[in-house]
Amino acid sequence: MTIFREADRPLTDDEIGDWLRDLRGKPYSIESGFDVTSVFRARLGAADTFYFAGVNVENPDHRVSTHGEEGAIAAMVVALGRKAELVEGWVMGAPRGLEKGTDNPLGNVEVSCCGKCRQQIANFASEDVVIHSVALNGSASTTTMGRYLPDQFSFRQFRPAAAEDDATLPPAPTAAEIEQRLVRTGLAPTSAEIFDWLRSLESANAASGTSDAVVLKLTDGTLVAGVKIEEAAFQDVNAIQCAAAIANAAFGRITVTEMWSFSQGYPGDPDDAFVTPQLSALQTLLEFAEDPDMPIHLFNKAGQQRDTTLAEAAHKALTPT
Ligand SMILES: [Zn+2]
Helix, strand or coil: CCCEEECCCCCCHHHHHHHHHHCCCCCECCCCCEEEEEEEEEEECCEEEEEEEEECECCCCHHHCECHHHHHHHHHHHHHCCCCEEEEEEEEEEECCCCCCCCCHHHHCCCCCCHHHHHHHHCCCCCCCEEEEECCCCCEEEEEHHHHCCCCCCHHHHCHHHHHHCCCCCCCCCHHHHHHHHEECCCCCCHHHHHHHHHHCCCECCCCCCEEEEEEEECCCCEEEEECECCCCCCCECHHHHHHHHHHHHHCCCCEEEEEEEEECCCCCCCCCCCCCCHHHHHHHHHHECCCCCEEEEECCCCCEEEEEHHHHHHCCCCCC
């Protein structure tokens, strides 16, 4: 799987550089033509050699575009849950179509993380975490999150209860379990199996306590999951952005034919409510939908399913009914 590796030793900088270059061509860089690829090493408890990759996924509404670093965070949270930590990062950015060895000077630029991504990373990383900026042609520079974002504002500052809660860690999943959380291929799962999958995923929801999870079906039947990832300065990644980021990093250009969605915890949300995704999330889905009338299936907490379409959902967004 190109978006996840579990290694029994730290990967070398050369291995990571090759991985970053292999991911080029996967970004959905329709607006900028600038491909960003990113790899993060993550830890859950004592296990710290989980690697997740991401690419930038743009949208005509630029506010719902996700960056390469956010894509890697998306895969990490779906795989390891909200208590995962980022422990090292690598990022590469260069115009689409350039290859290693190019004489274009932009092949030598060691691109840094933008301010939005620094803020996103800070919610999962301590100040001593090292970030490597790797040029397409191979040179690299390093910095730390403390230098990138001094006096960082994160959930640790205003949610001490969440920090205490983080002391209790679930057991680290196996590589096979992680792959099952992210992507499923060659199967036609039942509605009940998809509900179990959605229910097993954890949103990073320290701000609201509400949870959103989705599964997207691609044209070849491949299923890809996503969850909501909240950020202390409200630079959130919604569940559809999350799944779209993972799907693009894994497969390149995607078309979505069907979606299942499960949300819980919203105010006034009784047990039997079906919650329609937010409009901003549907904006991401519109960009990849096979058809505006593509089917969407909403689950309530009892696992009952209500069928709607993307076009109909856009009229009813986020109304528990
Ligand atoms: Zn960024």
